[in-house]
Amino acid sequence: MTEFAFLGIAEAAELIRGRKLSPVEYTKALLARIDKLDNRFHAFIRLMPERALEDARKAEQEVMAGKVRGPLHGVPYGLKDIIDVAGVPTTGHSKVLIENMATADAPVTTRLKEAGGVLLGKLATHEFAIGGPSFDLPWPRAVNPWGGNHFPGGSSSGSGVGLACGMFPAALGSDTGGSIRNPASMCSITGMKATYGRVSRRGVFPLAFSLDHVGPMTRNVRDNVLLLQILAGHDPEDPGSADVPVPDYSADLDRGVKGLRIGLIRHFYAEDMVAHPEQLAALDAAAETLRKLGAEVREIRLPPEAQYAACNRIILRSEAFAIHRKWLNEQPGNYGELARQRIMDGGAISAADYIDALRMRGRLTRAALAVFKDIDVALTSSSLDPPCRIDDAEGCLHLYARQTRQPFNITGQPALAMPAGFTKEGLPLSLQLVGHPWQEAMVYRVAQAYEQATRWVDRHPPDV
């Protein structure tokens, strides 16, 4: 069982295509692993073993008949439970939607299916992608395998935990204020929030229409590239979807960083807020690693992080409130306390303040893009601290605010979080790479070079 646990997507897909790995045996092995671990870590809120084995058997028959549907053929994956799968409940991890049955696949679900993926089930999330970690919901909250009883970040918590535990090699999350990159940081995995509009949001329960992104979460950069390649593309029925050509994200993946210009947004984590000393040291070390690999690294300055955070908060909570207003009024007790309060905050925001936040967004985006003119990619922090214990409510709230991900929901630029080392206690540290709009390939190129130079990805939680 353990031999399959930490296979990557690319590896597994190649073994399956070469008939050296049976999709059925692979799926059975992961289901056994989930059975062994999920009572502790709660990555899943709905495991679908019958469907998974049915998909796996179909994938195996196709391979034996010489037919490979796509780059994910026979590879298991999980979906954050805000993403629709036809005939399966989408609950948002909430009592409010406990009986909500999806009637159609989200386009991202369809793409993964058409690429040959094997759906294992629906994954834990903070309630409605905003309220967590919560203890007052119909299903338990996911727990970080790093540290044993630690906060895994959110809101795509189940996705991060399942990947870190070796339950599956691929998952989808969503990111409105950092919710792919937060669990990526806390669980030592790789998560990409691509450019706004790159991946369809249709069939995904919204948190804030103008800030939501859906994206790939994996254990390494190459797998993330493969998954985004499947997901990216125009959806004419998603009003936020961009009709921009999708490049080959892997074409320059292994080109290295020699001669690239990397802007270090150090003020985000050394002045605007000050990161945990080990996290700060890891970021400075990452900058040095990229320098040694041949990149030119220099400090750049954007507007203060607090401005981006405030702008994101007002827009996010206003838009979330509009979506939830009726339910909040009629069944407030069916929300967990955190989601209820955070969404209700939006009810106090006037229309004029919301519009001013949108105008502020324009200003902050222009300011960021002006700085990016002279660089290829930016390097900065994602989380400012390693994960705390999940039963430390104050600690979790403290971590919630101490992050520098929101600026890139505001600007819509592609932003990737990945492992950058570990504390002396063995807890994950992370970094964030940010690119020009539509330049995910460049972000991946830098990420790949860093990953190959450091190999933090070879380390797995000790107790799983």
Next chain:
Amino acid sequence: MQQDELRRIAADAGLAKLEGKHLEGFETALNTHREQAKALPKDLHWSEESSLVFQLPSSVAGGNK
């Protein structure tokens, strides 16, 4: 804040049915936003538009030939 005023503001926001701790939560929301709104710029020029602009898709373009 007086309960009546709080209820009126909640009703204006579409939350007319809130009671007890949920209504208190709305008061918390009002206090929170009062602080958060201080971060909004005070110097926005009238020409600085919202970043969400209504635009029709190009496929509906037509006109006289």
